Amino acid sequence: MNIVVLHGQMHKGSTYNITKLFLDKLSTDSTEIKEFFLPADGPTFCVGCFNCFVKGEDKCPHASTVQPIAKAIEESDLVILDSPCYVYGMSGQLKTFLDHMGYRWMPHRPHPKMFGKVGLVISTAAGAGTKQVNKTLKNNLFFWGVPRIYNYGKTVGALSWQTVKPEKKLAIEKEVTKLASKISKHICNTKPGIKTKFMFRIMRLNQKSNDWNPVDKNHWGDNGWLSKSNPW
Numbered sequence: 001m002n003i004v005v006l007h008g009q010m011h012k013g014s015t016y017n018i019t020k021l022f023l024d025k026l027s028t029d030s031t032e033i034k035e036f037f038l039p040a041d042g043p044t045f046c047v048g049c050f051n052c053f054v055k056g057e058d059k060c061p062h063a064s065t066v067q068p069i070a071k072a073i074e075e076s077d078l079v080i081l082d083s084p085c086y087v088y089g090m091s092g093q094l095k096t097f098l099d100h101m102g103y104r105w106m107p108h109r110p111h112p113k114m115f116g117k118v119g120l121v122i123s124t125a126a127g128a129g130t131k132q133v134n135k136t137l138k139n140n141l142f143f144w145g146v147p148r149i150y151n152y153g154k155t156v157g158a159l160s161w162q163t164v165k166p167e168k169k170l171a172i173e174k175e176v177t178k179l180a181s182k183i184s185k186h187i188c189n190t191k192p193g194i195k196t197k198f199m200f201r202i203m204r205l206n207q208k209s210n211d212w213n214p215v216d217k218n219h220w221g222d223n224g225w226l227s228k229s230n231p232w
């Protein structure tokens, strides 16, 4: 099993430590984990050139930093995105990477392998905001085609992992154990549900009448998705 983790922060605070708990519970001897810490391992801000959409992802000026992460995502069975809540949203560094994956959204060129993966989004906040963070992270995974997405948000009531109360850490450990056992049943054993299938079919209709972006349309045609084939 392959797990890829995109950390929306560099430091090892509450968010990192909760993700680490999940990794400990989810991995076996044969698990390979690839971790990317943003912004160090990721691209700088999207410049809005549209090259990825209309010329191809290799034409992105930041392709050399985006593509190794994109490949690791494609090769994974479980995709984990984590972020502390910053002013009611995800961290800017994670958003910066996700912007570069716009070309992989279902209206453009979703990767066929995404439709068999499991996703997990994790966020922490001092007081409030994990729902907002996780909602946006889940949206990204959904539009990449990931059919089964779990979320774990925790209001830790602290600015650092060291100052999270021991009883809260115990509760976190219990919750993580329970959710990890649920998640592990579905890794390498997932198919799209009605929502993903419906969205994919709407996108197929869009692509059939696409007269503005041949790069996207060819992707759909090459995969056989303009006729009856599906990626699942």
Ligand SMILES: Cc1cc2nc3c(=O)[nH]c(=O)nc-3n(C[C@H](O)[C@H](O)[C@H](O)COP(=O)(O)O)c2cc1C
Pocket (backbone or CB within 6 Å): 009, 012, 013, 014, 015, 016, 084, 085, 086, 087, 088, 089, 124, 125, 126, 127, 128, 129, 156, 158, 159, 160, 161
């Ligand atoms: C720039 C910034 C903005 C923040 N915004 C919020 C917020 O909107 N809501 C909240 O409850 N906590 C907010 N926090 C606190 C963190 O989300 C919280 O302490 C989190 O658990 C930190 O995770 P970490 O230890 O992984 O860095 C903010 C922290 C920073 C640095």
